[in-house]
Amino acid sequence: MPRHARIVAAGYPMHAILRGIDRGAIFFAESDNRSFLDALAELTAAESVRVHGYVLMTNHVHLLMTPATDRGASLLMKGLGQRYVQHVNRTYARTGPLFEGRFRSSIIEGDTYLLACQRYIELNPVRARMVDSPADYPWSSYGANALGHKDPVVSPHPLYSELHESDQDRRAAYRNLFADSLPESVLSAIRDATNGGFVLGSSQFEKQIAAILGRRTWRGQPGRPRQPQPDDNQLDLPV
Secondary structure: OOOOOOOOOOOOOEEEEEEEHHHOOOOOOHHHHHHHHHHHHHHHHHOOEEEEEEEEOOOEEEEEEEEOOOOHHHHHHHHHHHHHHHHHHHHHOOOOOOEOOOOEEEEEOHHHHHHHHHHHHHOHHHHOOOOOOHHHOOOEOHHHHHHOOOOOOEOOOHHHHOOOOOHHHHHHHHHHHOOOOOOHHHHHHHHHHHHHOOOEOOHHHHHHHHHHHOOOOOOOOOOOOOOOOOOOOOOOOOO
C-alpha cells in the first residue's frame, strides 16, 4: 500500500516526531544530546527552518518548527538523522540505522494550537515522570522560552513574542501558561494529528491547507468514498 505524501506547506508551523527503531534508545550520554543539538542548530540555518520548541527524550525527539520552503523540514530531518547516526555509530562502534524510516508530522494552526503544542512538547518529561517541572529537564526549549537561557536552536514564533513586549514579562506570561494542565482533548488532538500525518486545526484551516496542496488534509472515513452531492460544502478533492 503506497504511503501518503507528507503534508508540508512553507511558512506554516509543523510538529514532528523522530523515534528510535522499535522505540529503542537514541541517546546514551549527555554528549549525545549535545551532538544532536549542535547538528540541529547548524541545519536550521542551512535549511532555513526556525525551531520554536523541542525536547530530546530517551527514545524520541519532538520538534516544533516553521520551514521557509516546502522541502526545508524534510531536508533538516534527513540531515539530522544522517549526522546523528554517524555520531552514534562512530562513538559506540555500531552499524545500521537508529531511527524509524520516516518521521511523523502535522501542520499546526498557529492561533489555535501553536502554544499548546509547544507546551505539550516541553511537558513531555513531566508526563513521563522523569522530572516534577519542565524547568528541571535540561534537554528542551523550556529553558529558552520560559527562563531566558541562551539556546542557538530556538527561534521564537511570533505568537510567543506577542505574549508581552518585554522579554522578562513575556517569559513570565509563558510560565503562567504552565499553571493549567493541557486538556485531554488537546493532548489527543495533537497525538492523533501527528501520528496520522494530518493537519491540526479547525475545519476552515484544514480546507485552507488543502487548497494550497490540492489534496485532502484530514482523516478520511473508512469504507468506500461517499459520492459528493451538489450541496456539499467542502472542497472537491481526491480522497
